[in-house]
Amino acid sequence: MDQTYGEVNQLGGVFVNGRPLPNAIRLRIVELAQLGIRPCDISRQLRVSHGCVSKILARYNETGSILPGAIGGSKPRVTTPTVVKYIREYKQGDPGIFAWEIRDRLLADAVCDKYNVPSVSSISRILRNKIGNLSSTSGHYEAHKQLTPQAALPYNPLYQYSYPGHMSPAATKVGSSAGVPVPGHVGIHRTWPSAHSVTNILGLRSIVEQTAVHGGTETSVYQTKMEDWNNVNRAAFSSTQSVNGIEKQAIDPDLKYPQPPSGLPAVSSFVPACAVGPYPSSNQVPGYGVYSGPGAGYMSGHHWQSQSSGLSQSAGPGITVHGGDIHAPMPFKHLSAREETHQSIHTVRRGSL
DNA sequence: CCCGTGACGGTTGAA
DNA sequence: TATTCAACCGTCACG
Numbered sequence: 001m002d003q004t005y006g007e008v009n010q011l012g013g014v015f016v017n018g019r020p021l022p023n024a025i026r027l028r029i030v031e032l033a034q035l036g037i038r039p040c041d042i043s044r045q046l047r048v049s050h051g052c053v054s055k056i057l058a059r060y061n062e063t064g065s066i067l068p069g070a071i072g073g074s075k076p077r078v079t080t081p082t083v084v085k086y087i088r089e090y091k092q093g094d095p096g097i098f099a100w101e102i103r104d105r106l107l108a109d110a111v112c113d114k115y116n117v118p119s120v121s122s123i124s125r126i127l128r129n130k131i132g133n134l135s136s137t138s139g140h141y142e143a144h145k146q147l148t149p150q151a152a153l154p155y156n157p158l159y160q161y162s163y164p165g166h167m168s169p170a171a172t173k174v175g176s177s178a179g180v181p182v183p184g185h186v187g188i189h190r191t192w193p194s195a196h197s198v199t200n201i202l203g204l205r206s207i208v209e210q211t212a213v214h215g216g217t218e219t220s221v222y223q224t225k226m227e228d229w230n231n232v233n234r235a236a237f238s239s240t241q242s243v244n245g246i247e248k249q250a251i252d253p254d255l256k257y258p259q260p261p262s263g264l265p266a267v268s269s270f271v272p273a274c275a276v277g278p279y280p281s282s283n284q285v286p287g288y289g290v291y292s293g294p295g296a297g298y299m300s301g302h303h304w305q306s307q308s309s310g311l312s313q314s315a316g317p318g319i320t321v322h323g324g325d326i327h328a329p330m331p332f333k334h335l336s337a338r339e340e341t342h343q344s345i346h347t348v349r350r351g352s353l
Numbered sequence: 354c355c356c357g358t359g360a361c362g363g364t365t366g367a368a
Numbered sequence: 369t370a371t372t373c374a375a376c377c378g379t380c381a382c383g
Contacts, residue, residue: 009379018363018377040355049379054356071376072365357383364377 013047020068021048021056029053030060083118086111087126099123 006014015021025046032042039057043050060066083106090102099120106112118126 007379015378016364017379018365020377038355050356051358051380052378054358055378058357069376070365072367072374074367074374359380359382361380362378365375367374368372 009047009049011044011047011049013049015048020071021052023066026056026066026068029056030066033057033060083111084126087118087123091127099127102127 006016008014020026025048028046029042029048032045033039037045039053040050042048043053046053056066086106086109087102090097090105100123102123103117103120106117107114112118
């Protein structure tokens with residue numbers, strides 16, 4: 001885990017293995033694509049593997065979101081306390097009932113829907129582990145331990161997930177935002193069912209903004225976690241990562257980067273909306289950011305989050321790097337071979353931008 | 354040459 | 369508290 005400094009890919013771009021590309025880059029990819037630039041060119045320009053570009057664009061086209069999926073954690077459990085309670089009841093009502101019958105009943109009684117109904121094996125396990133030895137306390141574990149408001153609901157995978165209930169910072173944040181501005185599907189959608197809906201993108205922005213703004217103190221909590229990230233000079237990478245789509249992103253309002261999207265004119269108007277990535281780039285990155293090249297410029301400055309609305313106006317007078325300078329202070333793997341590429345990159349970029 | 358895809362090594366976070 | 373596990377990540381190489 002130590003210094004996971006970014007690694008350098010074949011194109012000379014820096015990435016952190018296992019971690020999502022910064023939102024700024026993701027956004028950039030989409031924007032360039034919108035401008036009609038071919039994926040292969042985008043790949044070279046931003047120095048992101050074409051596979052990644054392909055994936056991001058595909059996801060964008062499919063979901064409308066440029067955000068990475070929710071990493072880590074577990075799927076919302078289907079065997080919620082409520083479900084278990086019903087299973088118990090069914091079992092008590094008919095000790096000879098089969099797991100598959102319970103399953104059917106859960107569906108019939110609308111306790112679950114076909115998407116979250118436990119598998120027969122899960123039900124069997126529940127019967128064996130939780131109900132088998134259940135004496136009479138009709139509600140030991142689940143009952144009081146966690147009958148969260150929604151747990152009582154027919155189960156909403158979405159909320160479920162965005163209800164870490166453990167990571168207070170995020171939880172609260174989400175909770176609150178979910179309660180209010182979050183259309184419910186927005187941040188949530190991207191969670192498990194994985195459907196990031198196009199429409200959300202826009203909403204997403206606002207949410208993030210809000211959360212970002214609101215999440216003043218809570219944020220600090222995260223900080224700890226994020227520290228790794230920031231410390232680790234992965235420079236351009238922000239720590240923000242979207243777990244539930246939004247929460248984390250909103251989480252680090254501290255990192256701000258002045259600077260307007262280097263050279264995205266019109267496009268930026270719509271993309272930013274979805275991008276919303278408060279993907280702060282690095283802080284320190286002195287002369288050269290990890291992400292060199294156009295992306296770098298873009299990255300190095302942008303301060304979405306808290307001000308997102310003012311994205312366009314953020315207009316930092318072209319702060320850092322900009323278009324022209326792909327500083328190549330980075331160690332390229334295959335220098336010789338790459339050189340050419342770079343040349344062409346420049347060409348392409350100049351041409352397109 | 355372009356691009357979709359899957360293996361791979363990695364990170365994350367709920368349980 | 370530490371571990372497990374399943375989700376996601378981006379790169380790379382193949383076709």
